[in-house]
Amino acid sequence: MVLSWKNTENALPFYKRNAPLRGSTDTLYQPNNGNFLKEVELVAQFDPVPKEHIAKVQGGASHTSYLGNIIQNELIDCISERVVECMVTEIRQSKYFSIILDCTPDLSHKEQLSVIIRIVAAEGTAQIKEYFMGFLEAEQTTGEGLSTLILKKLKELNIPFEDCRGQSYDNGANMKGKNKGVQARLLQLNPRALFVPCGAHTVNLVVCDAAKSSSDATGYFGYLQKLFNLFSASTQRWSTLKKHVDITLKSWADTRWESRINSVEVVRFQAAKVRDALLEVRASTADPAIKIEAQALAEEVGSYRFSICTVVWYDILRKVQTVNKLLQSQCMHLDVAVDILKKAETSLVSYRDTGFVDAQTSAKEVCEEMNVEAALKQKRLRTTKRQFSYEASDESITDALKKMDYSFFNVVVDVAIESLRERTGMMSDVAKKxxxxxxxxxxxxxxxxxxxxxxxxxxxxxxxxx
Known part of the structure; x- marks a missing residue:
């Protein structure tokens, strides 16, 4: 049968396939009645049994239509139970399995624990399979609460935890903790459920650890978020931004790791254009609050300190992102992954020796492009009262650049190196075994x-x- 656009109302409505299973109305032959009733309408065109049933429903002869929301939910439950049953059967046939868990909050601010079971299917050619077993609502996100939740789920599915041979999570303390984390509690019950750190989270959480290590670091990303919020809150301001820049600002997202380098990239290479956009917003807006905020952000983006932070963060994120992409490859081998992590660690150690000097040079070039002075403003140093007579007073760091080197650059890079070293060690232990x-x-x-x-x-x- 050949369908044209003229008879799509009487046949399969291709242009409406984004409709949900249940639409905004439960009436047959209505545009927004959802996929379920649309499929019933389609089948009725070729099968006399549903055609006769629909005719009775529309004629009012039958009060029980079996087409309402209750039967739709029952069908979904039946299909879900059957799918889970098939997955559990294959998991038990393969006997040994690994579990992959991850927590994320949903729109209702409830913590959802996703459960994935990985097996090696032995029938025919051996192949790795992963089965998504659903979401579990986690009322407690402690190691004890999450481990109890997953063990209860495995028991309900009749999957013996004794056959578990691996566990993999992100690098949150409640998951990977050696004493009270999920992996430690599960290892106490089954020492053969070896913990393997998640490759995708391994490198990205290095950046998270570094971002929390310094007040300059947290303040810097706060300014990036303020930049995005200022422009994205108004279509006119967003148009002003797009008129000046080639790459638009990106928001810093907690769950999308790649957003970190995307949020820094635009101010790394187009800081002058972003500053021009801010100045235009300041000049064109009538709102005094927006005017003040645009002025403050323009001063911050044009500062030497902000430029140095931008260069340093972009350099670190670029190194990390390259490794992250490689580790997410489907054909990545364990020994190769360890080698990549070790090279990344070596690269960061080398960067610590020369990175701050190079960042100053690049930041000066950015300041010259913006026609602003490449100098740090000296902050007032607070003195603390000595508590004991035998204590010597700490030597003040009077040079602003030296202070930034010690309190920002060294802290951030050292935390990144240590965090990466820890994860490299965990991956090396697995590779050794x-x-x-x-x-x-x-x-x-x-x-x-x-x-x-x-x-x-x-x-x-x-x-x-x-």
């Missing part, structure tokens, strides 16, 4: 036996072995 599976074709017999025994001991608990 499974090294025999990575390089066994090249190992001599004695080393092969040694590493095989090491892996066997890792996967053995008491009298039970994997």
């Amino acid at each position: 499974f090294s025999v599976l990575i390089s066994f074709p090249d190992l001599p017999a004695s080393e092969l036996e040694k590493q095989a025994k090491y892996l066997c001991n890792t996967l053995t608990s008491g009298d039970q072995a994997a």
Whole structure:
């Protein structure tokens, strides 16, 4: 059957396929009655049984239509139960599995724990499969609360936790904590459920740790968010921004890690244009509050301190983002991932020695483009009262650049290095345990036996072995 645009109302309405299963009306042959009733209407064109049923419903002969919201919800539940049943069957056939958990708040401000189970399907050609088992509402986000929640879910699905051989989460303290985190509590119950840090979160949370390490760091991203809020709150101001810049401002999102480098990129390479847009907003607006805010942000964007922070953050984020993209590759090997993380750590260590001097040079070029003075304003230094007579007074750091080097650059880079080093160590431990599976074709017999025994001991608990 060939359909034209003229008879789409009588056939499959292709242009309405974004409608939900249930629409805003429960009446047949209405434009907004949803996908379910639209499918019933379509089937009725070719099947006499539903056609006759629909005719009775429309004629008022039948009071029970089986087309309302209750039956729709029952159908969804039936399909959901059947899908979950099939997934659980395949998981139990594969026996061993890993769990992947992540928490995120929804629009109703409730914490939702997503549960994913990964298996190696053994039928035919072995292949890795991941099954999304649903969301769990987490009333308590502590390690104890989350571990209890996932164990309860596995018990309901009749999936024995004793067969779990891996767990992977983000790097939040409640998840990865060595003492009271989810991974520690689950390891107490099953020592063979080895913790593997999430590759995608591993590098990005390095930036989060660094961003919280210094008041200059947190204040800097606060200014970026204020910039976005100022322009995005008005279509006219957004048009003013787009008139000046080639890349628009991006918001700093807590759940989208890539937004960090996107939010910095525009002020790194188009700071002068952003400042011109702010000055135009200040001159054109009649709102005194907007005028004051635009003036304050223009002064901040044009400051030498802001330019240095921008260059430093962009350099760190660029290094981190490159590694992040590589780690998210589907064909990434564990030993290669460890090597990439070690090189990233080495790169940051090297950057610590010369990065601040290079950032000053780049920041001066940005200030010259904006025609502003490349100088830091000296902040007033507060003195503290000495408590004991034998204490010597701390030496004040009078040079503003030196103070920024110590209190901002060194702190941020050191925290990033330490955070990356911690995650590299966790990934290296995993690679060491499974090294025999990575390089066994090249190992001599004695080393092969040694590493095989090491892996066997890792996967053995008491009298039970994997």
